[in-house]
Amino acid sequence: MKTIIILGGGVGGIVTANELRKKIGKEHKIIVVDKEQKHLFASSLLWVMNGTRKQKLISRQLSTLNKKGIEFVNGNIERFDPVNKEVTVNGNILKGDYFVVALGAEISDSMDINNKGYNIYTPEGSEGLNKALSQFKSGKVVVLVSSLPFKCPAAPYEAALLINSLLLKKGITPDIELYSPEVGPMGVAGKKLSAMLRGIVEERGIKYFPEHQAATVGDKSIKFNNEVSTAYDILAYIPKHQCPKVIKDTELVDESGWVKITNRNTLETKFAGVFAIGDITNIPLAQGKPLPKAGVFAHYQAQTVANNIALEITGKGTLKQFNGDGMCFIELGDSKAGFAKGNFYAEPLPTIKMFMPGFHWHVGKILFEKIFLSKWF
Ligand SMILES: Cc1cc2nc3c(=O)[nH]c(=O)nc-3n(C[C@H](O)[C@H](O)[C@H](O)COP(=O)(O)OP(=O)(O)OC[C@H]3O[C@@H](n4cnc5c(N)ncnc54)[C@H](O)[C@@H]3O)c2cc1C
Structure with missing residues (x-):
């Protein structure tokens, strides 16, 4: 045994x-x-x-x-x-x-952001942000990737796009800034996909600031290592991972x-x-x-x-190998999503294909959630 x-x-x-x-x-x-x-x-x-x-x-x-x-x-x-x-x-x-x-x-509260913004990687933070957005009338929302590495490379971009779509539905003209220490979105997946996602974010009017590492987070402002600073009314952040x-x-x-x-x-x-x-x-x-x-x-x-x-x-069966395959739905707001899949172990670079965004990928993501939760429990 x-x-x-x-x-x-x-x-x-x-x-x-x-x-x-x-x-x-x-x-x-x-x-x-x-x-x-x-x-x-x-x-x-x-x-x-x-x-x-x-x-x-x-x-x-x-x-x-x-x-x-x-x-x-x-x-x-x-x-x-x-x-x-x-x-x-x-x-x-x-x-x-x-x-x-x-x-x-493990996620940790670096820079003591906890009581200043909403940690969207926790249920409490996500619920808190939803409540804040439902009461929001005007002002600036900042989405901040507080440090690298972080899980789910698409999540900050999806968060900004979903907030954008939510504010538009409320009749508010969104003012959203997205700051990340990364050079671009989902960099490991390659330049093409990265540029495509950046384009989707920017064409919706979300201001994107890559290569910005936050140094200090104040009550209503953030200072970055490159001396840039910004003010915010609502802060949604991705916490430090360790x-x-x-x-x-x-x-x-x-x-x-x-x-x-x-x-x-x-x-x-x-x-x-x-x-x-x-x-x-x-x-x-x-x-x-x-x-x-x-x-x-x-x-x-x-x-x-x-x-x-x-x-x-x-002693039964054959050896299985994880070959680096992966896939990802990317929520874009308005019940639309993108989808990318490929091989991350491919050399010299991962070979990733991004499919045309649409309603069907959003439905695919919902189906995946339902199947996961019923299959394994
Ligand atoms: C907002 C968000 C969106 C995401 N979207 C996607 C997506 O679309 N696609 C995708 O592929 N990934 C996504 N991810 C990432 C995905 O959730 C993680 O990559 C995945 O959960 C990692 O699985 P894991 O088993 O390694 O760790 P986890 O799922 O984090 O599980 C770790 C477990 O260990 C337990 N644990 C930790 N320390 C201890 C301890 N000392 N004692 C006892 N228990 C302990 C924790 O309680 C936890 O249950 C997303 C993540 C977030 C936060």
Whole structure:
């Protein structure tokens, strides 16, 4: 009998647990550990922000996994020892034969922005922003990427476009500025897609300021490292991301500050039987930038790792490889979305295709949300 312990019940953790359960017998134990009681489908937070979703519609109780024969342990992971393969959760030690580290990226309140703006990467921040926008009469909205890296490269651009569309519907002429330390939108996906998305943002009158790293955020103003400053009436921000503290000080992490993968196709770490997937990893690409932090990669990596652990345990099946494929819906407002897909491991540059935006991609994104939440819970 083997015990597989999955650290994190986010996108990567949920998919790994479900896929494994299908592939190995009930004599083997699958445990998912998460400090939260609920899984939150983060992609839909942008719809909480524009008022088309309520938080409870996009969350699922992790305890429902128990019905499928997946044990859910609700608790804070305080220590992980990849050498002895044990994890401490709320003071209790759990021992496993295999570990999948899927703890995502931790968000922190750098620059003390918390009480000045809305963190659109949390349900509270998205709900708060929605309320503020519904009461908004006039003024400037600033969307700020506070630092790099951040998950979901499209999200700040989608947020600005959705806010734009919401204000227009309210009969307000939008005054929106978008600041980011990036050179351009979704840079890893290539110059063409980046220019296309920038064009879509700017043709709607959103003022875009790339290569702007915020230095200080005041009550109604932001100062950037290049001496530029701007005032705002509403601030919507993407918070600083970091490797979760419990993993940061382990030998799993390299100089990038994130978990090092020794084989990007199988997601192995340097510790036998310990895999890492999703936002917590750093996977350098040929162009020098890392694989973006996105749910689609956590999802595909989870399927790979689950398959390969099951293969090791049962001896049945064939080895699966994560080959860098990814896709992304990009919400543009007015019930329209764009869609891009391609291969991020392609060399020398990722090969990504962007499809003509339209209503059908917006529907595709809604369908994806529904399928994800019903399939895995
Ligand atoms: C607004 C927004 C929009 C997005 N849109 C998209 C999109 O359209 N497409 C896309 O591909 N991606 C999107 N993403 C990104 C996507 O949500 C993440 O990339 C994905 O969730 C990463 O999966 P993961 O399993 O690595 O981590 P997560 O899903 O973040 O899961 C990590 C889990 O670990 C738990 N955890 C962390 N530390 C501990 C601890 N010490 N003890 C116990 N539990 C712990 C957390 O509670 C969490 O449940 C979006 C994200 C946001 C915020």
